[in-house]
Amino acid sequence: MVPGHSGRAGRPPPAKLCRPTVYDPIRSRRLPSISIGRARRIPASALDRYIRRHLENAA
Numbered sequence: 780m781v782p783g784h785s786g787r788a789g790r791p792p793p794a795k796l797c798r799p800t801v802y803d804p805i806r807s808r809r810l811p812s813i814s815i816g817r818a819r820r821i822p823a824s825a826l827d828r829y830i831r832r833h834l835e836n837a838a
Contacts, residue, residue, distance in 0.1 A: 790823070804829065 801821075804810035811825040 801810075805812050805819070805821075810821060810829045812819050812821045814820075
């Protein structure tokens, strides 16, 4: 188990998003991610920062 992983330790379950919604910010380096084998993982802290920035820009 990864500490702070979404869907565990009191966090809500992961959101269902389409690939372009997630991969566009990853490709443009606005959303950091790591590769583990063939899987792409986004640290919960990076996702929290990305959402916070997005909400601040929308306001």
